[in-house]
Amino acid sequence: MIDLPYLSDVTRKTPSKIILLVVDGLGGLPHPDSGKSELETANTPNLDALAGESACGLTTPVAPGITPGSGPGHMALFGYDPVKYLMGRGVLEALGIDVELKEGDVAARGNLCTIDAEGLLVDRRAGRIPTRESAPLVEQLDRITVPGVELSVYPVQDYRFVLVMRGDGLSERISETDPQVVGAAPLDAEAPSGESAKAADAVNAFIAAARDVLGGRDKANMVLLRGFSMLPRLPDFGERYRLSPGAIAAYPMYRGLAKLVGMSVIPTGATFDEELDTLEEHYDDHDFFFLHYKPADAAGEDGDFEAKVAALEALDSRMPRLRALNAEALIVAGDHSTPSILGGHGWHPVPLMVNAESTKGDGVACFSERACAQGSLGRISATDVMMLALAHSGKLAKYGP
């Protein structure tokens, strides 16, 4: 993993190429009727053939039993301890809508909410008002000014928004204003120490102004803020691994995560086919590519088993295009499982395959949770995937005499 003290001694620059395909929400669980998981149900001849020529295993994203969000799931695959380098919800929400954060900015996740005449919470999500209703409110919030701190408010979706504070001497160490229960009043932001006072004051001034701006409305007449957070200080991915990394992702959050670790984000379209176009066009520009495939996760989150099967089959049909590039190391991994029967992320280990010149005949006949459990890689931490990628592409020298 990236904190290995001797990493700089063993990494070496070579012309070989690595493609890390992250299939979001890859792992699943058996359907109660068939006893087969999404991967086992899907007709995936290309993924299966690749598994037969790869070293296979299962990755644990964070720790057994821990269900990771997208942030920790990806950080782990990039080789960063997802506990040490945890990023806050505000930062992740901002990344998710392509907001450019700078060092020192504090981002928060905001909700429009509804309070009653006594100022007590009636609905923490303001009846989940649709974006077309919330957008003009967020615009009004964005016009709020506070002395000494530059405020920006960005719409996300429905009742959700992002607040970004910019200015000298801000701190993320302030308390959340969301009491998490209805019937209680929204809280003031509190500073545990003097160094957080400026940020807390700015937040409270913003909230007071927001109450004025939204007041008089029946619903969506107040705001809640949580997940105050700043950009974590992350070691540079390219520097640590001695790679020139390019990221190709249709969804903003994954581009944001890649940018955060210092990858070059290559502009691409909204579909996986367009991502592949981009990969082919820019194949000579980098020696490492992070390629993100979203649909499997989205279907799993919806609890739609058949849609997830279809998403995996769609991916399978694109594998020949990916393999035609002949990368020295082609890795198919997942940031976490998203079992359709859970309708959300899971804590379950995630199938992994590493394909390279030297990985022939792991004895795994198909790419699935159960088959990968029998592979030669065994069950490893997701933070080890990058080391395997480097090793299999010939980018690691021997450690120690």
Next chain:
Amino acid sequence: MIDLPYLSDVTRKTPSKIILLVVDGLGGLPHPDSGKSELETANTPNLDALAGESACGLTTPVAPGITPGSGPGHMALFGYDPVKYLMGRGVLEALGIDVELKEGDVAARGNLCTIDAEGLLVDRRAGRIPTRESAPLVEQLDRITVPGVELSVYPVQDYRFVLVMRGDGLSERISETDPQVVGAAPLDAEAPSGESAKAADAVNAFIAAARDVLGGRDKANMVLLRGFSMLPRLPDFGERYRLSPGAIAAYPMYRGLAKLVGMSVIPTGATFDEELDTLEEHYDDHDFFFLHYKPADAAGEDGDFEAKVAALEALDSRMPRLRALNAEALIVAGDHSTPSILGGHGWHPVPLMVNAESTKGDGVACFSERACAQGSLGRISATDVMMLALAHSGKLAKYGP
């Protein structure tokens, strides 16, 4: 691993015996034609029968993706964190030729090299001159004296030698003189701080003298030094595990490693058969034996699949002799893999079997990478092997009430 804080509370002295057979470079990879690894190809009825009566698994020497040298590979099997207790190249080279290092000595790996009239490197290895040509030059180098530091220069092989400096106040923290590229001039040793100044001055004085001694020759007219290192401070193996350890190894480097952790090195011959003679003769003298088998690694390093198969078969034929001793715990492990198709050390997990009275029927039918992956030990860190050895030989008491 050896740093377990409660180790001294649970270890107990018993008459039972442990044999740790380290098959150097044990693990391999499938041959592209047959799809079978060296172990799977070799006819090894005795190893297979032993696997059927053992607890089997795979060891990771350092970390996934990391290819270890012999030093880290053995240290891990002895239970020492191979990152914390890394030893330098100079020390390991000295151990490899049976040089007795003392605490405070600084050892360096030396090359005879060739420079041109301008003093620029033409050949970092002096045309790989043979030992018969280099030996008299090394003898001349050994006669060089420097005030305040005792210098010794030992021939290794061909263009390689070892420099050992002895004296008060030396430090290993000095920079290498090998610029690693031809066309550059050999570098001076530099001290990053005052405490290294004495050592750096001595090295530079040695280099200046060497230049005089060798000057006027067409080739092998200069020296390069790297891997300045001192003996690491290692916890005593016998003390920590409450064992009386004996080491039997035909090759000097492995004897040196054993000595470094405080094992008694038992003199032996140059072949494995002689190692077995030694083991039988001294079986009553110790309760732990480290027994080293080299030929598998040598064949793998040469990229000679058939020779590695033959080396494993030769080992197999000696297993009945080893088993006849009826050690309470017989462990067959490897310090790292040396897949013939890589022609060098690999990062791959290494087969392991632990045989004891209580290990019957792991369901593993043969001793191979794939079969051991299905064994009851799973995939473990090599630093855990000694704990398993102690447990299986009844030398560990219950931990905690």
